[in-house]
Amino acid sequence: xxxxxxxxxxxxxxxxxxxxxxxxxxxxxxxxxxxxxxxxxxxxxxxxxxxxxxxxxxxxxxxxxxxxxxxxxxxxxxxxxxxxxxxxxxxxxxxxxxxxxxxxxxxxxxxxxxxxxxxxxxxxxxxxxxxxxxxxxxxxxxxxxxxxxxxxxxxxxxxxxxxxxxxxxxx
Numbered sequence: 164x165x166x167x168x169x170x171x172x173x174x175x176x177x178x179x180x181x182x183x184x185x186x187x188x189x190x191x192x193x194x195x196x197x198x199x200x201x202x203x204x205x206x207x208x209x210x211x212x213x214x215x216x217x218x219x220x221x222x223x224x225x226x227x228x229x230x231x232x233x234x235x236x237x238x239x240x241x242x243x244x245x246x247x248x249x250x251x252x253x254x255x256x257x258x259x260x261x262x263x264x265x266x267x268x269x270x271x272x273x274x275x276x277x278x279x280x281x282x283x284x285x286x287x288x289x290x291x292x293x294x295x296x297x298x299x300x301x302x303x304x305x306x307x308x309x310x311x312x313x314x315x316x317x318x319x320x321x322x323x324x325x326x327x328x329x330x331x332x333x334x
Contacts, residue, residue, distance in 0.1 A: 166312045170203040171210055178214065191219035201226030202313070260301045263293045270296065 174194070181192060196204045201223035208215055228234070240247045249269065253259035259266040268274055271293070272286035 164312075167203055167206055168210075170200075171207040174204065174207045175211060175214075178217070191217060193220045193222060194218060195222040195224070196226070197224045199227050199313070257300075257304060260297050260304070263290065263297065266293055266297055266300075 178192060182189065194204050204221060204223065205226075208221070236247075239250075249265060253262075253265050253269045259269055264274060267286075267288065271288040276284045278284055
């Protein structure tokens with residue numbers, strides 16, 4: 164399990180190494196993140212507020228809310244027990260690694276369907292693609308976020324009225 168501070172250190176090391184790769188005249192980097200990665204970037208910016216000015220910007224896609232997934236998970240559980248169970252089975256029990264149908268449903272738009280004209284709607288993802296992604300998921304299970312450590316760091320103790328103080332410093 165990887166603690167959020169280790170991810171923060173990885174971002175710092177990467178940003179420190181960039182000039183040796185790109186040269187000193189390179190544009191300011193833009194941090195692009197997804198899901199839990201967004202929370203890691205937010206924690207990085209809180210821990211290293213002086214680094215904000217060295218960035219060209221931050222992009223967060225489908226971020227984990229600053230308060231964590233708890234409240235959102237409860238709302239989802241109340242809305243659909245069946246979907247909630249599929250998510251728990253797919254993620255927590257890692258069934259998406261071995262169940263192609265569940266993998267397709269959770270990550271790629273839904274189950275394959277045979278249309279009236281005989282064509283198959285697979286949302287542009289073939290069975291071979293599903294198998295390849297399941298291989299990636301299996302490989303990546305060795306490097307997971309330490310969720311118990313993560314929860315201890317959220318919500319941000321530096322947020323004021325739901326906003327992080329570094330936001331005003333971003334371009």
